[in-house]
Amino acid sequence: MKIELKKSGQHNRHKDVAAAVVWTTSGSLVSAGDDHRVLQWNETLDDASELINLKEEWYPTSVAVGPNPKRSQGDVFAIAFDDGKFRLMAQTGRIEKTVEAHTGAITTLRWSADGQSILTAGEDGLMKVWSRAGMLRTVLAQSAQPVYGAAWSPCGSRAIHTAGKHVAVVSLKATAKAETWKAHDGVVLCVDWGAASNLIVSGGEDGRYKVWDAFGRLLYASTPDLYPITSCRWSPTGDAFAVGGYNSVRLCDRAGWSYAVDKPATGSVYEVQWSHDGTRLAGACASGDVLLGQLVMRSVSSPRYVVTQTGPATLIARSIAANTDEELDFREPIVKMVLRFGHLVVTTATQCVVYAEDNWLSPSTIMLKAPAVAVTLGRSHIALADKTDTITVYTYDGKTASTIKPPHAQSDRFSATSIAVADDTVAIIDHRDAKAVRVYDTQSGKEMGKPLVHSVEISTILLDQGGASLDRCLAFVDKNRDLCIVQVRRSQRRAEKIATMVSDAMWHDDHHMLATLQEAKLQLWFYPACAFVDQDMLSFTKQGVVTGGDLGKAPYLTSFSGNTCSVRRADGASMTFSVPPQVAVLQSHTSRNAWEDAIRLCRFIKEDALWACLAVIATKAKELNAAEIAYAAVNAIDKVEFLQLVKSIPTAEGRKAELAVFSGQIEEAATTLLQAGLIYRLVDMYIRLFDWDKALDVAIKHKTHVDTVLASRQRYLEGLGQRESKAKFVQYSQSVEVDWDDIQLKIQQALEAEKQRPGATPYV
Amino acid sequence: MSYRDLRNFTEMLRTLEFPRLVSIDNFRQPNFPLVAEILIWIIRRIDATATIPTDVEDETDRVLFVKAVAQFMATKLHLRLNTKRLYEADGHAVKELIKATSLLYNALKSQNEEAPQGGESGPPVTLSDFNLTSKIGELKVRAGAGVPAFMDEYEKLEAELAKTYETYIEKFRNISYLEQELEQHNRTEQDKLEETEQQLKRMQARLRDEEMRMMRGSDETFGLGGDMDHSDEETDSDADLETEPRGVATYGSMRGGMDSDEGSDLSDSFGDIDDDDDDDDLGGLGDDLDDDQSDLSDDAF
Structure with missing residues (x-):
């Protein structure tokens, strides 16, 4: 510059x-x-x-x-x-x-x-x-x-x-x-x-x-x-x-x-x-x-091209491999230029011009109603915030996908870090309350649910580009520099803090992989969504990158695509590091449900990080056999045993609920069981979670297994050497007779009944 | 005092290359030494030979100093300075000082402006002016403007310049030759010195060895003499080998000593700069102007 x-x-x-x-x-x-x-x-x-x-x-x-x-x-x-x-x-x-x-x-x-x-x-x-x-x-x-x-x-x-x-x-x-x-x-x-x-x-x-x-x-x-x-x-x-x-x-x-x-x-x-x-x-x-x-001399680069502004209204796109120059002229002075996801987006006062990296001759031109103040790119969309406090989402061929007018928006506070766009979701930091993020649908421009509210102000938001729509992950860094991720398209949005002291973060251009800069170290997260499936695997699936020396104070990420990740140091030096390619391959296998291939790849690479990724992805996809193999490979015996137990459950709903409990989504598990009418499983689940009140409520509501709850509670208190303190339990223990043999019989009956349900077979 | 005066005054001092950096906050408190330093510097710039009392330690000296300065300004620059305000040495003094500095500043500014203007005069000639008729017309215009008259003078000056340049080149060549000669002489002298020193060392070592041999001589058997000599020579050469590096080491350390001395000098002077950065010292004025001159060169770092 x-x-x-x-x-x-x-x-x-x-x-x-x-x-x-x-x-x-x-x-x-x-x-x-x-x-x-x-x-x-x-x-x-x-x-x-x-x-x-x-x-x-x-x-x-x-x-x-x-x-x-x-x-x-x-x-x-x-x-x-x-x-x-x-x-x-x-x-x-x-x-x-x-x-x-x-x-x-x-x-x-x-x-x-x-x-x-x-x-x-x-x-x-x-x-x-x-x-x-x-x-x-x-x-x-x-x-x-x-x-x-x-x-x-x-x-x-x-x-x-x-x-x-x-x-x-x-x-x-x-x-x-x-x-x-x-x-x-x-x-x-x-x-x-x-x-x-x-x-x-x-x-x-x-x-x-x-x-x-x-x-x-x-x-x-x-x-x-x-x-x-x-x-x-x-x-x-x-x-x-x-x-x-x-x-x-x-x-x-x-x-x-x-x-x-x-x-x-x-x-x-x-x-x-x-x-x-x-x-x-x-x-x-x-x-x-x-x-x-x-x-002038502003420059943006991708793995294949370097685009440099040579005059107020001229750009030169240089191909790195062929060393050929392409001169691009504009009618007005260039205001912004962004190059990512294989596209160059240039804005002037009245136009937004979009070039595909291979086709510099025929750009698509979008006429702007007002000058653009911030441009953010996604894999297939451009989000453009303008002076009229509006965000318009375009596709790369220049068609308008939607128009979003966030409440309380101030055009001068839009920046590339406060807007994130993906194939299906647009996220914007609220301008009146920086603790809130508003989430919109890319196609309709409608707000999805209430704003996501965090406990402290949010400074940067990012959306992952790959993966299924339901798993769309928003990563945000708050003012305490904590990095949290949340699946924004789920009805239950649970923000999981996965890292602290994060100065910058960036999603991979194609896959569900995250790069973070923590205390001047570059860290790669091969599958951050495992925070929603199995928190224990989080430490297995991250990997520090050997940067060969300090990255200095306040470095930031400039790109993360393919097999490379680039960091700009505080002294201006740009450093590029290689990213292990196997994770991307694994993710493409699992997205095709090619579990055999995935396992073969892991056996070949023999790395815990990769096995852990597979374990989590397979568990999430309810592919229990693959998950069992993967967990065994990372010596998580407890999880292998648990998976074997899940496999023995005859009904699909039962298995689903058990896996939901595994990943901490109790409410989801409860709804699943309730819908399937598996009341004993629901009661049993609450008992195992020591959520006595809920267990009793469910049992009373469905007039069954009340004695089971009471008996279990009694045994639990005896084990702890404590007396009953909950009024509801005191009241019911007086009216309901507790007989362990009778209870065992009832449980057997309930399990038998489950086995007899149509289509009930253990997992194979 | 006002913000604008302080701002403009410090800016003028920067442009006039006053050897210190003067902070915008330096005159919030009375600071007579700094005011005196600036006044002396202004006077020296106007007239390097002017005699001004530089002692401003006590009250009477200061009064004398201010009087002398005011008189100088009045006679040389026709500037009336308010002596009372100068003596106060705060923001009000800046108002007086600015009268003098702005005189110098404006002179410098107008000088700078004239230089590029001189270069710009005359119509620009471009390649497209190959049209003869227009060229002739142009020449006529030029003739009307009296360009040839200046042309003569220009050529004369150019010839003069060429001559002066020649003598300059000659003198420059001479001086660089002489400098080279001197350097070479110094180098040979140094080499000689080193050589004699080394010789001396070698001789000392040999003497010491001989002494040792003489002391050991009584214990040695006769038959081993030849071998002894041989081994002696070996040890001798060993000693040489040893002394040589030692000699180098001495030399090295001598130079190292000089180096380190220089280094400490440097670091001292850097220390001075650091001190100068302090506000208190910014206003401080050495007793001796020569001292200030050396400070000046330090600041140039």
């Missing part, structure tokens, strides 16, 4: 320091300077027109653009001045309101994402929140030192500000305590909180810029530059940020390492601002110059 920077001409630029730049809602660039002018620049930065002429004694320090309540009248500019006032001005220059906000200069002014509030910070050490009409809401922070930088959190419920060498995160709720930490060795001059990345970047007079997560954990610290870092800003896409210093503009990856640095001779860059689509960057410089940069 690179930025092609352009400097404003000598004649147009500000006569004195340019203090602030801002992008208007319509996408044009506006700058304000100490020469008391607010300039609007054209696309190419050749020409500037004076938008507002400020009074002689007004020195602007910061400018933000907010929505106008009356949309027809254009934007509202909130301009902060060095005398501590800020003014709300219309595009025509008319002053709507003057607010005396701070003593001393206002250093930063930021409009909230929803456009309802304004954040100001000043030299007096205060940070205040104002309504969009300029009424004071709260004084958020008071510090002894001047506040040079401040920013909203992505959800707008918190704000971060600098104070000397420290930064502090303050909540808008009065009860929450501020979190303060020392960020730099020099005064901190700028800070920004990425809406899409939810990461914080700060820059200080020590010449370093640092990346923090939302809890203030340091993710990256740069090597010191000779001069202070004066500005920093996250790209709206969340995958990069820009840093401005003395004579320098640097473009960095979200992990912190630097993509490119440009050295315009313009003095300190006091502010950098990304355009709304994240493809252009503007800067305000001490020399009075305004900078405009175009993002």
